[in-house]
Amino acid sequence: MRADARRNRLKVIGAAQVVFSEHGPDARMEEVAEKAGVAVGTLYRHFPNKEALLGALIADRLGHVIEVARDVLDRDVEPWEAFSRVMRRLTGIAHEDRAFAHVVPLLGDEGELGEAKRTVGGLLEELVHKAQEAGKMRPDVGAEDLPPLFMGMVLATPPGFSPARQERYVQIILDGLRHRGAHEPG
Amino acid sequence: MRADARRNRLKVIGAAQVVFSEHGPDARMEEVAEKAGVAVGTLYRHFPNKEALLGALIADRLGHVIEVARDVLDRDVEPWEAFSRVMRRLTGIAHEDRAFAHVVPLLGDEGELGEAKRTVGGLLEELVHKAQEAGKMRPDVGAEDLPPLFMGMVLATPPGFSPARQERYVQIILDGLRHRGAHEPG
DNA sequence: CAGTATACTGAATTGGAGTTCATTTTAGTG
DNA sequence: CACTAAAATGAACTCCAATTCAGTATACTG
The missing domain is CATH 1.10.10.60 (Homeodomain-like)
Incomplete structure (x- = not known):
């Protein structure tokens, strides 16, 4: 080249x-x-076209999520903490990148993007499973529920709103996912 | 005519x-x-144009929300119950109407639509305030936080997914909005 | 320092969707 | 039953953004 x-x-x-x-x-x-x-x-x-360009960008960002997820899993971070850390990262990226928030929740599974998505999906499943086993997360949740809940909130929010507000929303959803009775910490 | x-x-x-x-x-x-x-x-x-047509539809649906909100407020329904009933209605409409979910969270405040939105906003504020006074809702939430949380979830969800799943998501967000320690009922 | 394959340029092409309006149809009226 | 104002029609027009490609420029190679 x-x-x-x-x-x-x-x-x-x-x-x-x-x-x-x-x-x-x-x-x-x-x-x-x-x-x-x-x-x-x-x-x-x-x-070759716009979609491919966009796909490459999203795949790249998903790579960052994968990285964090692998890291917390490898280091055996406490399950709920691990889970929320990854979700914070995911939401943070979406907050800075509207395209990401738009594209990620949709299912389409082709090419490079599809693979990245499947990898993320697998990691999220693992995180959810561990948090549930530890009794920290409500049992009626699956990995596939997370994108709608977390990405949606970013989508329906005017561009460029304050990170503090974003953080508050994340916290609300995390609280909602918590197992009832497992409250107190983060 | x-x-x-x-x-x-x-x-x-x-x-x-x-x-x-x-x-x-x-x-x-x-x-x-x-x-x-x-x-x-x-x-x-x-x-006159597409936007006006769409606006008329949305305003009409917002009317239904207004109706429910006025009803529960008039009848002095228990504050948290009143609040969640209205949010269920709002989300239910969005679930059946993607346009609604798309348009409602955006601020634009002109014409008929603007008025309907402002009315809904006022009612939501009242509902939130009462729920907070009753100690049922976390105090760091305002009416303006509700559209992103509830409409967003619908937006980021593939069209035509099961009402049961929808209901589960609503429940999760409601739980997140609950005041810590006020748990147990719906 | 040619020579050539590679890469870049940007005007033109394509296609899709909103909107217009000259023409035609039709409901209501005396 | 004319007659006319209101309404409907749908082909044509406009706009806008993605994509193409003939022509031009440039990096590498021997």
Whole structure:
């Protein structure tokens, strides 16, 4: 791959990250190109279409979630704490990236994105299971319930609202997921 | 107003309700016309544009929420019960109407819709306040927090999922809003 | 320092959806 | 039963964003 191509690819990804984060999946390709300092055609040299570009970004962000999840699982963090830490990370990313919040809850399972999603799904299942075994989480919840609850809240919130409010919402949902009677700590 | 006009207006509203409920605010005007058994031009004889048509529908549904809220307040239903009943209604409507779930959380406050929203907002405030006074609801919540939490959950959920699941999610969020220590009943 | 494959450019193409409006149809009236 | 104002029709128009591709520029190679 030519050096300028590699350079441009990075510029495109960086710009796309910013633009999609702000405007969600409906951001215009022209705007991405502009912010990258590149012509639209160049976007299409690196990604077959808009969906692929967006998919690559989301997969990348899901990678961060996977990382945190693996970390807390490896280090045997206390189950509820582990679970809430991962959910905070997931929500934090969504808060900074509207496209992420839009795309993640939807099921579509193709390509790179599909794999990332399945991995996240598996890890969430493990986290939920452990929290339930420890008696900390209500038993009638599954991993598939988490995206609607946590991503939804971000979606239905005006862009750029305060992180404090976001944090409060996360806390409310976490409390709701807690096993009744297991209250007190975080 | 001519009889056929009145008849068509009803057909249009009925069709729009179905189509927007299913596809959300992005439903096509052509599809509404088709389902109404009418030409597109007719839609525009009755409503200046898509937004106005959609707004009329939403305002109508908000009317139902207002009705329930007024009812429970008038009849002095126990505060937490009153609050949760209204939220169940709100979520139930959103569940059947994706457009509703999309539009309601956004702030825009013009025309008929704006007024309906402000009314709902006022009633929710009253409900929240009473629930908090009774010590049943966490004190760090306001009426403006409810749409993101409840509508968001619907938004981030695949269309046409089971009412039971929906009900479970509502329960989780309600539990999260409960004042710690006020647990036990519904 | 050619030569060439690779990459970039941006104007043109495509397609989809909202909206308009000249024409046609129809409900109500005297 | 005309007659006319109201209403309906649907093809055409407009706008906007994704995508393409012929022409141009540029990085690597020997």
